[in-house]
Amino acid sequence: MSFNVNEKGYYGEFGGAYIPEMLYPNVEELRQKYLSIMDEPDFKAEFNQLLKDYVGRPSPLYFAKRLSEKYNTKVYLKREDLNHTGAHKVNNTIGQILLAKRLGKKRIIAETGAGQHGVATATVCALMGIECIVYMGEIDIARQAPNVARMKMLGAEVRPALSGSRTLKDATNEAIRDWINNPVDTHYIIGSAIGPHPYPDMVTRFQSIISEEIKWQLKEKEGRENPDYVVACIGGGSNAAGTYYHFLHEPQVGIIAVEAAGKGVDSGHSAATSKLGKVGVIHGCKTLLMQTPDGQITEPYSISAGLDYPGVGPLHAHLAQTGRGEFFSVTDDDAMNAGLQLTKLEGIIPAIESAHAFAVLDQKKFKSTDVVVISLSGRGDKDLDNYIDYFKL
């Protein structure tokens, strides 16, 4: 079975490009050019140079000794939190800004949930001297104030999305509308492995540096390239896609996806798309989608702004449907406690998104000989207010 995108842009039955005609020229141009541009030697050289000198890659693969002892298994952390800007998001924005330049685009738009992708986009726009507009739900603007301030310092304009649930879904709608209104000079940097083809594949490829590094780093540390499990949290699924990418076709590597259960999968306040979603179309792709029986997209909930999305990338929908991926749901409470535990055991404060991935250690029993690589996708600085509120610090 293949987990790569096919020539029409599908992973199994998921994916495609369900876009209004107004977006066709832009999306089609990308579709025709993204692979050849990414394959150009000077593109690769510039991309790799920036990842090394600007982002600080390779990010360490860290053996978490005390966490491993507690769970009697071998836990490695892929430290995407140590990247410049504090999360994995920058891997993709570096790639897309270089691509946008080669497409001759003069203006960048982006959507953001937790603000990590917005910051990563604003950062590369500052680096390249390109105009940047970031759409962010009004609710998220309130709960991620430090990232809003960062984007502004970086010269980006942060435009609030005021419609619907005023979170990531609505920010994405507004960004798409902006792109419809500005079809010639603008590139839309989607931050997750969602959207019309070729976005899910393009974002996955830019993020695949994560699993590429895991392979050689694990070889150095354990004498083998393949772990027994790779674990990542999933909202739209970009860090997960990058963490899984080079293991998708290695059947001995278990793929574990962790979704936000919010207040509980069946509480009515959840973002556990693989459990609650049905096949539908959102933001240009066919995927699993939380919706009413009537096909209206429902408003998800998670304490973490980055996982608060009613869909999931089409690759992940395919992993869920085929059983290649094992999906877990983690509540707000379990995620917060897992975040605090990681802080106390390893001295690392994770983003609340990433904290969800760690809660799997309480849900699944790993063998003592298992090598489990968990993607620590972002650092927790942006979430301090949430931690303070939650734990009454």
Added chain:
Amino acid sequence: MNRITQKLQEDKKILSIYFSAGYPNLNDTVQIIQDLEKNGVDLIEIGLPFSDPLADGPTIQASSTTALHNGMTTQILFDQLKNIRESVKIPLIIMGYFNPMLQYGVEAFCAKCAEIGIDGLIIPDLPVDVYADEYKAIFEKYGLINVFLITPQTSDERIRFIDSVSNGFIYMVSSASVTGSQSGFGDVQENYFERIANLNLKNPQIVGFGISNKETFNQATKYAKGAIIGSAFIKHLSEKGSGKIEEFVGEIR
């Protein structure tokens, strides 16, 4: 013959009006349709509201949201329209996003449309390529015309492809925009309208987005067969309620 095709053969400029079903009140749908016909509108686009209407500007989004709050669903719309052909003769099109249709079942949706007497569909986020591959046969089985959009950025080659797949009219988006964001047309639009007219397509074109009054209607229909008014009509409904449709249509015609 499909009522749309028949209407397009008449020697006149077509005035098409869009409104969101269930707005301003849940049960206004039939009355609005009847009043639009009575006042000389040629074609009606009934908007099936959607939670995330990507191609729409604030006016239609807001009316869509209100309609959903009012309780509108696909099934309720079909129930409201059940006997519409007893009182209304002009062509009726349902315009909506793909996901609600997908959930209803594309074939079941088409069958229901045919049963009620709906003549066509406009589904902005169902691309022509996917339609041609997966759904064309179903639409044809139920005698439904599917209408595709073109924009100033659509290449001639793609326009010809869209023309070849279409069998009613082509929805010509006046400018690069979401609905309701333009006021008036300039040289750019004029050149675009003329370029499309010169392609001699087999399907007539009806212009939408940015038509709000008599002046823009006349500009749009200088080259095209007709024009569609959406946001401006919805604004009228918001301000004057659903009882003053004569006033709005009278201004245009």
